[in-house]
Amino acid sequence: MPDTPILQVENLSKFFPVQRGLLRRTVGHVKAVNDVTFTVNKGECLGLVGESGCGKTTVARCLLRLVEPDQGRILLHGERQTFDIASASRKEMLDVRRQMQIIFQDPFSSLDPRWRVTDVIAEPLMAQKVGRGEAGRRVLEILPTVGLGPHFADRFPHELSGGERQRVSIARALIVSPPLVVADEPVSALDVSVRSQIINLLLDLQSQMNLTYVFIAHDLSIVKHISHRIAVMYLGRLVELGTTQQVFEECKHPYTKALLASVLIPDPTHREQSYVLEGEVPSPLNPPSGCHFSTRCPFAQEQCSAEEPELRDMGDGHWVRCHFAEELDLSEEIFAPQFDTPTASN
C-alpha cells in the first residue's frame, strides 16, 4: 500500500480546566491529550489503545471537533482540498464531516429512541442539505450493505438488538460515503457472539469501500486483529507508535509490554504468560514528573523522573517515548508468572 497520508495530527493538545470553589476558580488542568502527533495513511486502519483516562476518546473527539482542541493542527487531505480541522470554519466543517464520520461505543445511548432507523441514518444527509426523497432512497441502498433488510427502516431503536443497533450506527456513519471513519470502541458493548459479526462487517466494508479507519479500543486482541498500525497512549501522551508487528512483537516501551502481558489468553493450558503491572494509572490532574510511566515502570531510573523523554524514531516508522528504548530488552519473559497452569484433566 503506498503511504499517502489522509490525516495528519500535529502536536494536538486538549487541556480541560478543573474548577473548584464558589467562584469556579481554575485550579489546574487535566492534560487529556498532550502534544500528540501521528499520521493516518489512506486505506489503513490505525489502532489507538490505552487504559481509561489515557485520552484516546478525547483524541477521537478532537478529530471531529466534537471538543475544541487547544493546540496543534489536524490536517485532513480531502479529495479536492486540505482542511485544518482545528481551525476550520463552520462551513468548512460541513465539508469535513462529509469526509470523516464517527461510530460511537454504546449503541444503546447513541441512537435517539424517538427516531425511526431511517431518520437516524439519514440525519447526516439532512445536515448536508440532501432532499428527503433522495435521502430515503440512499438509506434503503445502504441498509443491505450493513447486513440489515429494508424492513428495518421503519423500526425504532428499542426494537433492535445490540448488534443491529451498531449496524445502524455504522450505516449512519457511512451514508455520506466518507473516506475516513473514526470508530470509538465499536464492539465493546456487544455480546461475544455478535462482536465477531461486527468486526467482520467493518473489515468487509473497509475493503469494499476503500475506507480508512481510526479504531479505538481497549481490547488488544481485537485491535491487533484489525489494525495495520497501532498507537499506544498513556496519560495523554503517545508512548509508542508503529506497525502492528512492531508494537506486538518488537515493542520497545515498558508500558506497551505491560499492557500486552496483561491480555488474558483464552487457553487454559497457558496460564503463565500473564504479567501484572503494579499500581494504577496516576491522576491526570497531577501526572508524575519526567516520564509519566516512571512510577510504575520496573526499569525506572533517576533520569526517568527528572526528565521527560521525547518521542523518538527507532527506524522504520517505529516511534517510542522512553529514555532507554535502545537498551531495554523486553523480549525476555521479564515478569513473574501470574497463575499456575492446571494439568490436563484425567
Added chain:
Amino acid sequence: MPDSQPILEVHDLHVHFKMLAGIVRAVDGVDFTVERGRCLGIVGESGCGKSVTARSILRLLPSSDTSGQILYHPDGDDEPIDLVSLDAKGDAIRAIRGKDIAMIFQEPMTSLTPVYTIGEQIMESIRKHQDLSEEEAQALAISMLNKVGIPDAERRFGDYPHQMSGGMRQRVMIAIALCCEPRVLIADEPTTALDVTIQAQILRLIRSLQQDLDMSVIMITHDLSVIAQLADFVVVMYLGQMAEKAPVVELFQDPKHPYTQALLRSIVRPDTPPREQLHSISGSVPDPRNAPSGCRFRNRCPSVHDRCVEDPPVVEFGPQHSATCWLYVDE
C-alpha cells in the same frame, strides 16, 4: 484431585419471573457442583441466566418463582442445608449470606453506598457476623484492606467510595466479601468494568486468596479468557439453559455443544491470522420472553435438525463432561 468434596450442589434449578408480558424462564434446569477449594466458572452472554443463578444461591431475587435444590454443605458432618427452602428474609439465610457465602458484584461504582466510609462498610459486615469489639473490628478491617492490596490502608479506611478509583473500589468490595473468611465466594463479572492491567491484578488477587483461604469460587463472566485463566470447571449457559459443562481444559480442547464450539471459534486468539474474517454466530441472542421451544439455541445453530424442536437430552462424554444437545443421539 486430592479432595473433591462438594461444598455447594445445585440440582435442577428453575427460576421464573412473572412479568406482564408473560413468564420469563431466566433459569431453566441448571445442575452443577462446586468443589471445596476450586473455582467453578459460569460463562454465557447477556440473558443467559448466569447472574440470576448466582443471586438465587444467596436468595437475593425479588418475587421470583424458584424451584429445585441448592444444597450447601457446612463444615464437618452436618446435614446439608437446602438454601431454596429457607425464607429469603429469615435469620437462617442471613447467617449464611456474607459469612459462609459472600458475593462480589459487577459494578464497584454502584454497589457501595456513597454515604458511609469504606471502613464503616467493611466493619458493618464484620460486626454482623462476628462477636468483635469496635477496635477489634477496625483492626480486622484494616488488615483486610492491606490483604487486598490497598496501599496506605489506615488512611484510606476513612475515605468515601467517591475518593477511590474503580480498581480500588473493587478491592474494597472484595475486602467486604472476604472479611468473614467465607467458604464460597461468588464473583459476578468482577473485572468487566476495569482496565486490562487492573483486571489482571484483581484476578491474581482472587486466585491467591482462594489458595490461601482454601476458598471455593464461583466466577461468573462473559469472557472466555477469564474462564481459561481461572476456572477449574466450567458451565456454559445459553438463555437459561445449561449448554455444556466440563473441566476447563476439556472444554477448550474438545467442546461438544455447537454453541460452545461457535463461541470458542469466534474469539480472537494470539494466533488468529490478522484481518481475516472471524467465525461468527448468525443472529443475536433472542429476547428471553420469546425463547424458542426445545433447544433454545436452535435458530442460530449451524447443526440444527428437526429433532431440536423437542427438549434436548443431556449426553455424557465423561464423568464430568456433558452437553445438552441432540447431535450425539442416534435416531
